[in-house]
Amino acid sequence: MKKPELLAPAGNMEKLRIAVHYGADAVYLGGKSFGLRNLADNFTTAELAGAVAYAHEHGVKVYLTVNAYPDNDELVALTQYLQEMALIPFDAYIAADPGVIETIREVSPHRDIHLSTQANTTNWKSALFWQKQDIRRVNLAREMSLTEMEEVRQRTTLELEAFVHGAMCISYSGRCLLSSVMSGRNANKGECTQPCRWNYAIVEETRPGEYFPVFEDDNGTFIFNSKDLCLLQYLPQLVNAGIDSLKIEGRMKGIYYVASVLRVYRYALDTLFAHPERYGCEEIWLEELCKISHRGYTTGFFLGHPKDVDHQYHSSYIRNHEFVAIVQDVLPDGTIVLEVRNRITVGDTLEFIGPALSSGFHKIGEIITEEGQSVPAANPNQRIVLRVPFNAERYDLVRRAKFLATQ
Ligand code: SF4
Incomplete structure (x- = not known):
């Protein structure tokens, strides 16, 4: 092989x-x-x-x-x-x-x-x-x-x-005019706005504004x-x-x-x-x-050939975790510098994900900024220092489980 x-x-x-x-x-x-x-x-x-x-x-x-x-x-x-x-x-x-x-x-x-x-x-x-x-x-x-x-x-x-x-x-990978026609962005020039993911209805041409009642479920009609x-x-x-x-x-x-x-x-x-x-x-x-x-x-x-189960009949993206930070540095004393991308607050349980499926969990007891200040929360683009009970590497990403199942 x-x-x-x-x-x-x-x-x-x-x-x-x-x-x-x-x-x-x-x-x-x-x-x-x-x-x-x-x-x-x-x-x-x-x-x-x-x-x-x-x-x-x-x-x-x-x-x-x-x-x-x-x-x-x-x-x-x-x-x-x-x-x-x-x-x-x-x-x-x-x-x-x-x-x-x-x-x-x-x-x-x-x-x-x-x-x-x-x-x-x-x-x-x-x-x-x-x-x-x-x-x-x-x-x-x-x-x-x-x-x-x-x-x-x-x-x-x-x-x-x-x-x-x-x-x-x-369509065949990008060979599609939907985006050009509906939003003036040409998929074949790399500008697709992905209208195939939008919610559609059918209108009979002599009755503008009257929507034919095509119904898939309460989420809408996502035929493409x-x-x-x-x-x-x-x-x-x-x-x-x-x-x-x-x-x-x-x-x-x-x-x-x-x-x-x-x-x-x-x-x-x-x-x-x-x-x-x-x-x-x-x-x-x-x-x-x-x-x-x-x-x-x-x-x-x-x-x-795909069957109807391969189609997505609602617009929902399944999103049960969110990305919150990236490890930008590991200092000689073992502390790590995190660059925050999504607000982190004291009490959050964070998961550090590394290559080769390595993973470590850490509950935030205190948030210390790079300037040494203790704060209740860190906002996007802020850098904070942290000590975690496992090895983390530069460019490891950090995520948090979400309670909301779909978005
Ligand atoms: S609208 Fe959808 S099918 Fe058409 S090119 Fe864009 S992503 Fe592909």
């Missing part, structure tokens, strides 16, 4: 540090242009150089997304952008548009290119076509089943990448709203199918999402390769994934 790479999103420098800390083998990120996810922070050219240096120091590969579909009048800017990017030693481009691929070849002929999910590769012949174009890796469409992925593996030799976790589009993909239980099948890279979706998501998903998949994958003969997906791993804000989990198309 060949151990696949674990590929995580890194929308900004903080997410990159978190992805490295929690065990990513590689990250994907965007510059300021042509990378979709225009609503994410993304990196300036200078930041990108620093990000690649940081990742490489930690043995982590970096793939740069240039997966937009540019118009004619953007092609000059595209070439200029790629010339700028040519100076940065990231490991591969992620592209979808043949014109962009051609321009990368002209500017950086020796740089590897991975085919983006935006190219919608749904069959082996398409993968073979891209192999003949010297594409190093193809991202298999989320609309493919395990059996179909296996057939692509048998008929091609290029690297295969598959999504294992994250949001699903109701998919659950989130989760293939944690199928890691052995993905490995046996010869998938080279397991991709986590979410450049727009926060650091708590990146950390929480990565630490579970990292631990499961390492366990599978350490003890393949007695491996089994443990309930506690799935419970961990349920401590992240999500919309219910589905295996999507992986086991065959």
Whole structure:
């Protein structure tokens, strides 16, 4: 068995540090242009150089997304952008548009290119076509089943990448006009406002304002709203199918999402390769994934076409834990410096989550600011010092259980 790479999103420098800390083998990120996810922070050219240096120091590969579909009048800017990017030693481009691929070849002929999910590769012949174009890796469409992925593996030799976790589009990954039409934000330019998650009704065209009584339940009618993909239980099948890279979706998501998903998949994958003969997906791993804000989990198309249970019939995000702080430093005397992101008060029980599923609980008896002041509560962006009865590391995240089940 060949151990696949674990590929995580890194929308900004903080997410990159978190992805490295929690065990990513590689990250994907965007510059300021042509990378979709225009609503994410993304990196300036200078930041990108620093990000690649940081990742490489930690043995982590970096793939740069240039997966937009540019118009004619953007092609000059595209070439200029790629010339700028040519100076940065990231490991591969992620592209979808043949014109962009051609321009990368002209500017950086020796740089590897991975085919983006935006190219919608749904069959082996398409993968073979891209192999003949010297594409190093193809991202298999989320609309493919395990059996179909296996057939692509048998008929091609290029690297295969598959999504294992994250949001699903109701359309073929981003090939959708809903956002353009309803909010003027073009999904194919990375600006999707996700109207597929909104509440819909039907109106007959000659009776404007009269809503046809479509009723799913008291929460509303969410006819386009998919659950989130989760293939944690199928890691052995993905490995046996010869998938080279397991991709986590979410450049727009926060650091708590990146950390929480990565630490579970990292631990499961390492366990599978350490003890393949007695491996089994443990309930506690799935419970961990349920401590992240999500919309219910589905295996999507992986086991065959989705059924109605794979759809989310209400808008509620399941959110039973909240991220409250990040460990920014561990001092020589063992005390830790926490940067607060969500108000903490005396009496709160906090959980420190580290890589490899390590975890420690601590009830806050007193809050001391960095200036040595005792305060009843700490607010976002404040730094506090704390002593905890277990080891914590820089960039460990801290969360708190919520009593509210949904939001
Ligand atoms: S509106 Fe929904 S289905 Fe369409 S591109 Fe955005 S996330 Fe995907």
